[in-house]
Amino acid sequence: MLMKKIIHLSLLLILILSCVEQEQVSATPTPIMQQYQLVAEVVTTKSGKVKRGEGLFQVLGRIGLNDQRALDIINALSDEVEFSTLKVGDEVTAFYNPEGMIKAFHFSQNLVDTHQLKKENGSWVYSFDQKETVWESRIIEGELKNNSTLQDALLDQGLSTSVSNDIVSILLCKVNFRMNARAGDRYKVLLKERKFGKHIIDTTVLYTSYGGRRAGEHETFLYEDTEKSSTYTAHYTEEGEALIRSGLRFPLSSMHVRSNYGWRRHPVTGKRAFHRGIDLRGREGRSVFAVAAGEVIKSGFNKYAGNQIAIKHRDKSTSYYFHLKNRAVKKGTWVKAGDFIGRVGSTGRVTGAHLHFGFKNSKGRWINPLNKRMIATPKLSGDRLDQLQLQITEVKSLLAQAETRKVKNEFVAMGEKEIIDEVVNEELRL
16 A cells, blocks of 8 residues: 555656656757758759750750840850850759749850859849869870871870861961972960860960971961950960961950851840840940941941941942941041941940951842951060060970970880880890
């Protein structure tokens, strides 16, 4: 009997203590949101790669973006991305929230560089992500064989088609390969390669040389200007002369194509229309230059082109410059190549400051201006020529270092061969 009372009392005591603990806990309740970490918002991604014959607009349509959203993204990227370099395999990724609204967008043209857009307060905010890479230089050299071309030789050495084409295009300015190339001609190329692990991300051709009995001896050196996308960044002779002296001049001192020639969605109307020129990025007030000598046949304003200038050249072709902030030449004025004619603006029907540059051939037909050969100057001068000479000194130093490594490797290889031959002979004697 006594034992039963003790057990009842013990149970009652435990019950009372548990109630007290419950009251103490409930006295300072912890919100559920503090007890558990917030679950991240569910995001759906859709990715696509550029296919042959596609533009960025078509790819964006394939990953679920309607015309207006695609247009917004292209406009948001146009000042940062050089759309003229769009190629097969470039990748786009759209990030959608549970309601199906796009919240972020990524565009990549290689393994390490990603252009990023993020929606903040209803507007796109741009950022750029870049993985760490290293730059290394190397020399490619050799001789032409019978029934072989320079491009064949470069491809045989493991260079990509695009890099091989670049090298051939540079030397074509000095060498008539069809008439003068012969077996035994010598070539040498100095490359600067940007690497990510074993992958080559970018290749810059720093130097080329070609020599032969019929072709003569030729060298070219890359001049790299301090301004990004500068039209002066190109190959020159050691004296600073342009490889092509008769090309058109560039209308701006730097070239960044915001919108290409051909069919596109108009950035203002959103309608599909043929773009009879190219749109070049340029800050408000930047100088615009005549691409060739000629007579100004139009200098005026309309509601679409804004302030516009047209110049008729000696070969009957005509160049056009739209959306100018102001015009520095009048109708009837004769201008020379490289003359200042106005400033970049945002007049007419536009979304922001840029230069629309158009070109008609001698028959009055619109053509892609990028198909015309253009140069910044026939010859570098002043500070740019001084910088070229410094860069040439660096290139020659790299060539000398590479030659030293080559000779060293040949000696090592010869030494290894002698050791191997000695071992083989010793085994034969045994």
